[in-house]
Amino acid sequence: MTFSLTRSIRFCAAHxxxxxxxxxxxxxxxxxxxxxxxxxxxxxxxxxTVSGPLDxxxxxxxxxxxxxxxxxxxxxxxxxxxxxxxxxxxLQGLVPTMENIAQKLAERLQPVxxxxxxxxxxxxxxxxxxxxxxxxxx
Amino acid sequence: MTFSLTRSIRFCAAHxxxxxxxxxxxxxxxxxxxxxxxxxxxxxxxxxTVSGPLDxxxxxxxxxxxxxxxxxxxxxxxxxxxxxxxxxxxLQGLVPTMENIAQKLAERLQPVxxxxxxxxxxxxxxxxxxxxxxxxxx
Amino acid sequence: MTFSLTRSIRFCAAHxxxxxxxxxxxxxxxxxxxxxxxxxxxxxxxxxTVSGPLDxxxxxxxxxxxxxxxxxxxxxxxxxxxxxxxxxxxLQGLVPTMENIAQKLAERLQPVxxxxxxxxxxxxxxxxxxxxxxxxxx
Amino acid sequence: MTFSLTRSIRFCAAHxxxxxxxxxxxxxxxxxxxxxxxxxxxxxxxxxTVSGPLDxxxxxxxxxxxxxxxxxxxxxxxxxxxxxxxxxxxLQGLVPTMENIAQKLAERLQPVxxxxxxxxxxxxxxxxxxxxxxxxxx
Amino acid sequence: MTFSLTRSIRFCAAHxxxxxxxxxxxxxxxxxxxxxxxxxxxxxxxxxTVSGPLDxxxxxxxxxxxxxxxxxxxxxxxxxxxxxxxxxxxLQGLVPTMENIAQKLAERLQPVxxxxxxxxxxxxxxxxxxxxxxxxxx
Amino acid sequence: MTFSLTRSIRFCAAHxxxxxxxxxxxxxxxxxxxxxxxxxxxxxxxxxTVSGPLDxxxxxxxxxxxxxxxxxxxxxxxxxxxxxxxxxxxLQGLVPTMENIAQKLAERLQPVxxxxxxxxxxxxxxxxxxxxxxxxxx
Numbered sequence: 001m002t003f004s005l006t007r008s009i010r011f012c013a014a015h016x017x018x019x020x021x022x023x024x025x026x027x028x029x030x031x032x033x034x035x036x037x038x039x040x041x042x043x044x045x046x047x048x049t050v051s052g053p054l055d056x057x058x059x060x061x062x063x064x065x066x067x068x069x070x071x072x073x074x075x076x077x078x079x080x081x082x083x084x085x086x087x088x089x090x091l092q093g094l095v096p097t098m099e100n101i102a103q104k105l106a107e108r109l110q111p112v113x114x115x116x117x118x119x120x121x122x123x124x125x126x127x128x129x130x131x132x133x134x135x136x137x138x
Numbered sequence: 139m140t141f142s143l144t145r146s147i148r149f150c151a152a153h154x155x156x157x158x159x160x161x162x163x164x165x166x167x168x169x170x171x172x173x174x175x176x177x178x179x180x181x182x183x184x185x186x187t188v189s190g191p192l193d194x195x196x197x198x199x200x201x202x203x204x205x206x207x208x209x210x211x212x213x214x215x216x217x218x219x220x221x222x223x224x225x226x227x228x229l230q231g232l233v234p235t236m237e238n239i240a241q242k243l244a245e246r247l248q249p250v251x252x253x254x255x256x257x258x259x260x261x262x263x264x265x266x267x268x269x270x271x272x273x274x275x276x
Numbered sequence: 277m278t279f280s281l282t283r284s285i286r287f288c289a290a291h292x293x294x295x296x297x298x299x300x301x302x303x304x305x306x307x308x309x310x311x312x313x314x315x316x317x318x319x320x321x322x323x324x325t326v327s328g329p330l331d332x333x334x335x336x337x338x339x340x341x342x343x344x345x346x347x348x349x350x351x352x353x354x355x356x357x358x359x360x361x362x363x364x365x366x367l368q369g370l371v372p373t374m375e376n377i378a379q380k381l382a383e384r385l386q387p388v389x390x391x392x393x394x395x396x397x398x399x400x401x402x403x404x405x406x407x408x409x410x411x412x413x414x
Numbered sequence: 415m416t417f418s419l420t421r422s423i424r425f426c427a428a429h430x431x432x433x434x435x436x437x438x439x440x441x442x443x444x445x446x447x448x449x450x451x452x453x454x455x456x457x458x459x460x461x462x463t464v465s466g467p468l469d470x471x472x473x474x475x476x477x478x479x480x481x482x483x484x485x486x487x488x489x490x491x492x493x494x495x496x497x498x499x500x501x502x503x504x505l506q507g508l509v510p511t512m513e514n515i516a517q518k519l520a521e522r523l524q525p526v527x528x529x530x531x532x533x534x535x536x537x538x539x540x541x542x543x544x545x546x547x548x549x550x551x552x
Numbered sequence: 553m554t555f556s557l558t559r560s561i562r563f564c565a566a567h568x569x570x571x572x573x574x575x576x577x578x579x580x581x582x583x584x585x586x587x588x589x590x591x592x593x594x595x596x597x598x599x600x601t602v603s604g605p606l607d608x609x610x611x612x613x614x615x616x617x618x619x620x621x622x623x624x625x626x627x628x629x630x631x632x633x634x635x636x637x638x639x640x641x642x643l644q645g646l647v648p649t650m651e652n653i654a655q656k657l658a659e660r661l662q663p664v665x666x667x668x669x670x671x672x673x674x675x676x677x678x679x680x681x682x683x684x685x686x687x688x689x690x
Numbered sequence: 691m692t693f694s695l696t697r698s699i700r701f702c703a704a705h706x707x708x709x710x711x712x713x714x715x716x717x718x719x720x721x722x723x724x725x726x727x728x729x730x731x732x733x734x735x736x737x738x739t740v741s742g743p744l745d746x747x748x749x750x751x752x753x754x755x756x757x758x759x760x761x762x763x764x765x766x767x768x769x770x771x772x773x774x775x776x777x778x779x780x781l782q783g784l785v786p787t788m789e790n791i792a793q794k795l796a797e798r799l800q801p802v803x804x805x806x807x808x809x810x811x812x813x814x815x816x817x818x819x820x821x822x823x824x825x826x827x828x
Contacts, residue, residue, distance in 0.1 A: 007821040014152035014179040030610050038221025041152040041179005058720050059787035064821045083176025097611035128181050131559040131616045145407040168472050196306050197373035202407045235473035269421040269478045283545040290566035290593040314635025317566040317593005334444050335511035340545045359590025404595050428704035428731040452773025455704040455731005497728025542733050582748050649749035683697040683754045
């Protein structure tokens with residue numbers, strides 16, 4: 001049996017999908033309304049799954065409150081109520097698509113969980129109830 | 139028995155809570171992180187309730203598809219993927235709080251529904267599953 | 277303070293919106309795809325609100341299990357996995373719109389709740405998360 | 415137009431429905447499994463609606479963060495991870511039904527909101543997605 | 553890191569679980585109420601996951617709007633408001649269980665996504681919030 | 691293609707995270723508020739996924755009603771409205787964390803599904819919409 005613990009956290013942020021190497025027309029062709037100059041935003045839902053051995057004394061992989069605190073410190077405090085194109089240092093120079101944000105969050109969280117003897121195995125980032133991106137980590 | 143029909147529609151938009159008559163410090167005191175300069179955004183959920191007599195032949199107040207089309211034309215097409223501080227003519231000059239957006243949407247939708255012999259009785263605007271503003275119309 | 281208790285119950289059923297007094301063209305003009313001959317169906321969600329005095333000994337208006345049992349017996353057992361155009365005696369002769377089904381369910385449930393010294397104050401019938409009909413009873 | 419703001423908060427608690435003035439048999443007849451001696455618990459969802467005038471400068475009734483902080487201080491910090499039969503002073507001597515808990519929370523929150531020039535107009539307490547108690551305050 | 557994008561789409565349809573090679577009694581023994589002659593229906597939720605390389609210029613696997621349009625054209629336009637036993641050519645001759653519908657949809661969608669250099673890795677079909685079928689594709 | 695069927699079931703229960711081999715201080719350090727002496731509770735959501743071959747005659751892996759009945763008999767009837775520290779024989783001697791409860795439920799359900807020629811491949815146990823434990827079975 002492999003045990004994992006999953007926790008979700010919401011944050012509200014603005015973004016604009018725009019590649020500065022392209023013309024406005026090319027940006028609109030690729031990104032549609034997501035490239036409009038004023039930007040837009042989402043109530044994002046980040047869902048993180050970590051895997052690890054069961055501690056026989058506590059009966060836990062990790063206390064879910066510890067997992068929540070990590071996500072608040074590493075994600076919520078930096079992204080909530082921010083402009084993802086300009087305000088977040090580790091997202092600079094990227095088109096802030098779900099895929100790119102998810103990749104940077106995964107890279108940021110992997111060593112944090114490793115320090116707790118846990119493996120980040122899956123990270124999903126949703127912009128709505130109906131669509132989300134998932135990264136599976138081997 | 140009073141019949142009403144309720145329909146919801148989502149839109150994604152950016153906004154910043156900021157009153158230009160105030161200093162940055164006063165804006166931060168009143169609006170907190172919502173006043174940060176880069177703005178942020180939400181996956182908004184608008185829920186509209188209309189009331190009216192039951193048509194005895196169709197067994198409906200109004201076809202829910204007609205109600206959906208009104209909301210798409212009058213709300214979604216104008217607000218989705220927009221910056222609510224700058225892009226929407228009927229929101230200009232307002233702090234785009236839930237309350238102010240809801241009031242302007244109610245004023246906009248009332249005559250549209252009246253033309254269908256329907257009364258707009260309630261309009262709610264949510265920024266998350268956990269909080270929303272409601273306007274009840276007498 | 278006015279106390280009320282609300283409970284929801286799901287049922288799965290087929291229906292077709294079709295008024296036999298009209299031509300097929302007229303039915304399609306009014307009901308659209310809902311009038312297609314093979315019918316369609318929904319996972320319906322019925323939500324019922326009853327109001328009444330608080331029993332000072334039990335601290336309840338009514339046990340929620342009693343309310344659930346009433347809804348199972350009076351609604352679920354008769355409508356679940358049925359064709360609402362043909363299989364349900366008390367819906368015969370009606371176009372099975374949300375409004376008409378809701379009205380018949382309200383008429384059916386009012387005396388049942390009255391026998392428990394409760395008033396049915398609201399009944400909603402949803403065909404999806406995004407739209408529903410509500411009946412408010414004075 | 416009447417404006418109101420609604421916010422929800424979750425808390426996890428244990429309770430047992432048991433009236434000490436009754437025999438075990440009578441308790442089981444009235445409360446069923448809810449009266450079993452070891453107790454049980456729920457992930458409760460409290461939803462509070464407050465009404466008041468729109469501040470023309472801020473465009474808000476009250477900042478939703480202020481409303482959240484009130485609910486955390488007055489409800490969450492006192493009820494979360496508690497035994498509602500024994501641990502909460504203002505619930506002592508009551509059968510901790512949804513109705514009784516909701517009434518005590520409404521009495522507790524009314525003066526707090528009044529101090530913010532707001533009227534508590536509705537309070538709902540849910541034990542699951544499918545059932546909840548509502549108090550409407552005139 | 554493996555990237556995937558997931559999108560859901562709802563459709564409303566009628567069906568009846570009935571194998572014409574069996575007697576009515578045998579159908580009722582296997583399918584229960586699902587075999588009643590009038591049929592019933594559901595608000596189906598189809599969830600599709602596609603996997604593929606991240607385009608370094610757009611930062612996307614595929615634009616989620618393109619994915620949505622494929623699902624509307626290949627699924628919604630053909631199944632919504634239809635009788636799944638009779639109206640859908642590619643479901644003919646099958647008992648329209650969740651499993652069989654899901655398999656036919658997977659077979660239909662695989663080449664469509666392949667033309668976009670994407671692999672269909674998972675497809676789920678739900679009849680309610682509480683149960684669904686999943687197909688994992690190697 | 692690999693087929694699986696997933697079904698969820700809710701149950702309401704009380705528990706306290708407490709290891710009797712530790713001091714109260716150590717329990718509070720590890721479990722926080724979850725170790726308070728009166729205990730607390732949750733509306734648990736158990737989600738079970740079973741995998742197996744598609745029966746070509748019925749078009750099903752297993753009838754979802756059969757799966758529901760197994761979960762009612764093996765889980766709901768034993769855990770709902772119980773104190774998980776004292777009332778459930780197969781949980782005795784364990785700290786009733788999500789992980790430990792999930793493991794015992796998986797061990798209990800594996801042979802039951804095996805008797806139906808099905809493999810239990812995944813079991814999740816959630817205490818809220820925002821966190822849950824998952825066991826993947828090879």
